[in-house]
Amino acid sequence: MLECLGLSHSSGRGIVQATTSPVARVLALLAVVILLLTACGGGDDPLEPSTSPEPPTTEATTTTAADEIEPAPLHLAFDGGSCTYEGPTELTPGPVELLFLNKSQGGAAVNMVYIKKGYTIQDVIDDLGPEPSTKHHPPWTYELGTWKSTAPGESHHWEGDLAAGLYAMVCARLSPDGDTYLDAWFGTGLTVEG
Numbered sequence: 001m002l003e004c005l006g007l008s009h010s011s012g013r014g015i016v017q018a019t020t021s022p023v024a025r026v027l028a029l030l031a032v033v034i035l036l037l038t039a040c041g042g043g044d045d046p047l048e049p050s051t052s053p054e055p056p057t058t059e060a061t062t063t064t065a066a067d068e069i070e071p072a073p074l075h076l077a078f079d080g081g082s083c084t085y086e087g088p089t090e091l092t093p094g095p096v097e098l099l100f101l102n103k104s105q106g107g108a109a110v111n112m113v114y115i116k117k118g119y120t121i122q123d124v125i126d127d128l129g130p131e132p133s134t135k136h137h138p139p140w141t142y143e144l145g146t147w148k149s150t151a152p153g154e155s156h157h158w159e160g161d162l163a164a165g166l167y168a169m170v171c172a173r174l175s176p177d178g179d180t181y182l183d184a185w186f187g188t189g190l191t192v193e194g
Helices: 022-039 121-128
Strands: 007-010 015-018 072-078 083-086 094-102 108-115 141-143 155-162 165-174 181-192
Touching: 072 108, 072 165, 072 181, 083 165, 083 181, 094 108, 108 121, 108 155, 108 181, 121 165, 121 181
Parallel strands: 072 094
Antiparallel strands: 007 015, 072 083, 094 155, 108 141, 108 165, 165 181
């Protein structure tokens, strides 16, 4: 086995001798260089030991206004007979914060939908028809997950990011069990450009 490593053993004397072939010398030199680089941390100077890294800091970092985008406030209120929106109708893509207030005497919900390309906010209004409508969104819209049964006097808070496109929101009156919408009122349309 020693022979395959380029070593020989003198019998009886316990001495191991290395052969000095050019390949063995190059491999030995390469091993020493690799050992020095890895032992010293592989810095710019392989003979200068690396310094240990500083311990992680436990101080809280603060974000500045430039680091954080404030969500656009979208406030929708339902009083049982109408849906009132307060907030911008033209937005840039980014975070929004929807606050739905149920001021009615029964269960209610809000539904925000993305309007597929080729349709307009007016198309949503026309599809819903006279208020209260028996529809809460047209089939060519996508629900964004804002729907939540909200008890009388309670509010529902939803946060999300809106991409460029058109959106619509409706308020819906729910059945007493809160599982089914009975009718809906148009809240607003939103145009997100950017």
